[in-house]
Amino acid sequence: MGKRGWAHVRRRIELGAVVAAAVFAVGCSSTVDGTATAASDPVTSAATTAAGQVGSDGGGEVDIDVEIGECVRLGGTMDAATISEASCGSADSNYRVIAKAETNAQCPSDVDQVYYEESALGTELGALCLDIDWVIGGCMSVPDGGDDEPQRVDCADTHVPGVQRAVELIDGATDVERCSEGGFVYREREFVVCTEEVRPL
Template sequence: MSKGIRAIVRRSGAVVVVLAGLAAAGCGTSVEGTATAGGTSTAGETSTTTTTTTSAPLGADQGGRVDIDVEIGDCVRLGGTADAATIDEAVCGSEKSNYKVVGKAAKNAQCASDVDQVYYETKWGSERGALCLDIDWVMGGCMSLPDGDDDEPQRVDCDHPSAPGIERAIEVIEGATDVEQCSEGGYVHDEREFTVCTETVRPL
């Protein structure tokens, strides 16, 4: 059975998910932070397996500036609602982390088209910096991927009694642009050419 595309992970069209008024230096200025899905990927199933496991590739720093002080390879906790965004530093693989910074850019359109999420900030209506984000998967660990515009992935115990949409990460396969090499299904990143293979612990 196909897993389908998680709306929270992949929202083509870059609909605004969360907005926030962040304090900015200087009198009379304001900065807004916005999180939008970066691209489209696919999930599916197959009966073949593979043993190749590597880390997902990291992108480049293309400039820009956001208020949170993170580098490529660092992790964050992104959350909030359409009225109040939150983004904070988090230890990768920890309970608080839900995204890894895989690239930085001056504008969100410069992020790879297949990133899981994009967080960008604007000042006086103009973009000034963006973080390109992928889900912070931990091999063997689980994430709850709710199907809602204001919900972000959350790290959970695989045997969580009530969390919706629980997926367990099995492996990351570089060079794979479909799920044919995954035993059950996964999430394809076709521009950067890697696939995160997962298995469904609890469907939505």
């Protein structure tokens, strides 16, 4: 095969008009290693899916066999990415597959993350377009940069920094005006996940 990797695309949380950088678990089956350029019971909570998160299969091939709408655990680093299947809304999931593409540049510009694989010659073989696997009422620890990925956490664990509780999904929105505190805006696909910060003790 060749290189396998993931590339940071855009992660942002908006508080009013201010934009700031922003996004654990055991995989259900296969794991791919590569090179890279909550609610107390989240499984029973309502998983968050916007109309804009049901994209198309634009082709391409990656080693992990997941479909649009299914979830994964992405980890590792830019130089040693790992990806495995996970049940959506579970403690094992941090991203939902919202589309597939032949190259990472074909993913929507506002996805939270892209996982892609390359041949030994550097040609991209396929890409998974990924959004954070939000669960309404559930919490995610959302790093503000670096190689770290979002992790599902217990909302009561106030010692973890960067924890965001998803409180509402608004389709057809391109800003956080209707959110009470802030949220993650997906302008191209026109939806917002409203969140509130769970502050550490």
